[in-house]
Amino acid sequence: MGAFAQLRLLLWKNFLSQIRSPIFTAFEFFVPLILIGASFGLLLGFRYKFETSYDEQIYPAWPVTGGFRDLVQPVSKNVYGTDGTILPLEDFLPGGGPNKCPFLKVIQTSSTSWHLYMSLAYAPVTTSTATIMKYAQAAYSGNHTIDTPLGNITISMTVEVNGNNSEADLVTFLNNQLSDQCNNSYLGGIVFDDDFANNPFNQSISLIKYKIRLTNTERRGDDSD
Numbered sequence: 001m002g003a004f005a006q007l008r009l010l011l012w013k014n015f016l017s018q019i020r021s022p023i024f025t026a027f028e029f030f031v032p033l034i035l036i037g038a039s040f041g042l043l044l045g046f047r048y049k050f051e052t053s054y055d056e057q058i059y060p061a062w063p064v065t066g067g068f069r070d071l072v073q074p075v076s077k078n079v080y081g082t083d084g085t086i087l088p089l090e091d092f093l094p095g096g097g098p099n100k101c102p103f104l105k106v107i108q109t110s111s112t113s114w115h116l117y118m119s120l121a122y123a124p125v126t127t128s129t130a131t132i133m134k135y136a137q138a139a140y141s142g143n144h145t146i147d148t149p150l151g152n153i154t155i156s157m158t159v160e161v162n163g164n165n166s167e168a169d170l171v172t173f174l175n176n177q178l179s180d181q182c183n184n185s186y187l188g189g190i191v192f193d194d195d196f197a198n199n200p201f202n203q204s205i206s207l208i209k210y211k212i213r214l215t216n217t218e219r220r221g222d223d224s225d
């Protein structure tokens with residue numbers, strides 16, 4: 001018997017066995033169709049959820065003062081209430097109770113005064129980066145009075161800066177430190193460009209380059225448990 005005849009016989013045998021078990025054949029035919037259909041359906045169904053494009057939008061400028069004011073000043077005139085500030089001011093309402101999950105570390109010292117602790121990590125540690133961080137520390141530290149519709153509140157702020165020698169050390173440290181994000185004084189880390197950090201007065205380095213490393217989860221939000 002030639003090879004072709006053998007093949008024909010095999011196909012005929014397969015065909016017969018398909019015909020004789022119609023339920024199995026139907027499954028063999030429809031299950032792949034259903035699976036393919038479902039995956040294409042999901043692809044099309046979720047397309048608008050994950051593939052949305054937005055029109056270009058120009059946001060109003062936000063004045064940065066480099067100090068405590070930035071934390072309590074609304075980011076935009078279009079945002080009302082306390083949603084527009086970096087520091088959630090609702091945590092500091094006169095006579096208000098403690099928030100379950102404060103952003104940064106908050107200790108209430110009287111009905112209208114709070115002690116706020118903020119910590120910043122930075123890397124690498126050199127004379128110039130340490131000096132810059134000292135300025136940042138001074139710009140935020142101290143006692144600040146805020147005039148709210150419910151009366152004046154005082155936020156006494158303590159800022160701590162901690163240096164690490166490399167970005168990798170800083171990331172490892174912050175990953176551990178920020179495992180609990182509630183009532184945690186750490187805001188994030190600043191990583192200075194090595195060229196600038198080691199040689200700030202080099203004339204050919206005209207830009208101070210740095211990276212800001214923050215957690216990738218939302219911390220300034222509603223109470224969470």
Ligand SMILES: *[C@@H]1O[C@H](CO)[C@@H](O)[C@H](O)[C@H]1NC(C)=O
Pocket residue numbers: 098099100102105106107108183
């Ligand atoms: C935050 O932690 C400090 C102790 O580190 C504690 O005294 C304070 O009450 C805590 N604040 C809140 C709102 O839980």
Ligand SMILES: *[C@@H]1O[C@H](CO)[C@@H](O)[C@H](O)[C@H]1NC(C)=O
Pocket residue numbers: 141142143156
């Ligand atoms: C902030 O106020 C507290 C008392 O509420 C005081 O002990 C402290 O010295 C003040 N700090 C500064 C920098 O004025």
Ligand SMILES: *[C@@H]1O[C@H](CO)[C@@H](O)[C@H](O)[C@H]1NC(C)=O
Pocket residue numbers: 145147151152
């Ligand atoms: C709130 O503080 C401002 C100065 O920042 C002061 O003029 C005003 O009298 C204070 N208001 C109250 C109710 O103490």
Ligand SMILES: *[C@@H]1O[C@H](CO)[C@@H](O)[C@H](O)[C@H]1NC(C)=O
Pocket residue numbers: 162163164165169170173
């Ligand atoms: C990074 O800095 C923190 C805070 O100063 C320190 O506790 C930690 O040991 C440092 N990590 C390394 C690897 O030096």
Ligand SMILES: *[C@@H]1O[C@H](CO)[C@@H](O)[C@H](O)[C@H]1NC(C)=O
Pocket residue numbers: 195199202203204205
């Ligand atoms: C200044 O920086 C440039 C570019 O990074 C480098 O080539 C040069 O050697 C540096 N000069 C000094 C004095 O370190």
